[in-house]
Amino acid sequence: MSKVLIDAMAELDEDLVIEEVNALIKANVPVMDIVGYLQKGIEIVGKRFQEKRYFMSELIISGEIFKEVSQILKDLMPSGTAKHGVFVMGTIYGDIHDVGKNIVCTAMSSNDFKVIDLGTDVSTEKFIKAIKEYHPKVVAISCLLTNCFENLKECIQSIRNTEFGKEIKILIGGGVLDKQVCEYVKADFFPRTIQETVQYCKEIYGMKSIK
Numbered sequence: 001m002s003k004v005l006i007d008a009m010a011e012l013d014e015d016l017v018i019e020e021v022n023a024l025i026k027a028n029v030p031v032m033d034i035v036g037y038l039q040k041g042i043e044i045v046g047k048r049f050q051e052k053r054y055f056m057s058e059l060i061i062s063g064e065i066f067k068e069v070s071q072i073l074k075d076l077m078p079s080g081t082a083k084h085g086v087f088v089m090g091t092i093y094g095d096i097h098d099v100g101k102n103i104v105c106t107a108m109s110s111n112d113f114k115v116i117d118l119g120t121d122v123s124t125e126k127f128i129k130a131i132k133e134y135h136p137k138v139v140a141i142s143c144l145l146t147n148c149f150e151n152l153k154e155c156i157q158s159i160r161n162t163e164f165g166k167e168i169k170i171l172i173g174g175g176v177l178d179k180q181v182c183e184y185v186k187a188d189f190f191p192r193t194i195q196e197t198v199q200y201c202k203e204i205y206g207m208k209s210i211k
């Protein structure tokens, strides 16, 4: 556990965050552990925002710091060969958060999936168009806002209503989600970790081992 990194992220001390991330990399701390510490720090940012101790500017800065660090961490993950199945992912319409989505996409790509990243604020039509074009067995939707749950539900229902909708597995994720939301929006699975996401997708595509 790196309290230094958690606190530096919470305090939005960009230089210290980068210094500590580099120190952890040097000490061979696994990339996903580093992401976990950053996430703990950014959760504190979110809490302070809720308590009105931080404002929009601090949210924006926290997202920027996370993105910068993600770039450093991305280079440490193998780029992958895209030889396995297709993984379509996007952030639901109404929501522009993309830090978590980008991490999941990078992890999937480095685990040899062909990743189709649809971006943020993705409409139902765009998801369906991508499904028709790429024929994925798994579609992943990110959502960080409570007021987008209805969008999530509508989008999933619309995907299910298409001709291929019954066979596709739909995963959801994002800070505010839990198993109850997963049931409410009728998604197939709510992975708690990225490792679980990778494992689930490998199983769906009939692969045995996990990297």
Ligand code: B12
Pocket: 035, 039, 042, 043, 044, 045, 046, 047, 049, 050, 056, 059, 060, 062, 063, 064, 066, 094, 095, 096, 097, 098, 099, 100, 101, 103, 104, 140, 141, 142, 143, 144, 145, 146, 147, 171, 172, 173, 174, 175, 176, 191, 194, 197
């Ligand atoms: C940074 C940030 C922003 C940045 C986003 C920058 C960006 N490029 O993404 C900006 C400033 C744009 C922003 C805007 C807003 N935000 Co904001 N934001 C955050 C903050 C602080 C961090 C989010 C983040 O990047 N976390 C780090 C990543 C790594 O975590 P993650 O996304 O959860 O992803 C991880 C997992 O969940 C998982 N995952 C994510 N998606 C998926 C999908 C699948 C399929 C799977 C398997 C896994 C998975 O993988 C990741 C790695 O483990 C959160 C606080 C928090 N606790 O999350 C608030 C938060 C999400 N925001 C919030 C709010 C309210 C807003 C605004 C409405 C504020 C406003 N008044 O305008 C706007 C909404 C704009 C919009 N329409 O989308 C609230 C949401 C509350 C709620 N219950 O709805 C939060 C929780 C803050 C709070 N506590 O109040 N925000």
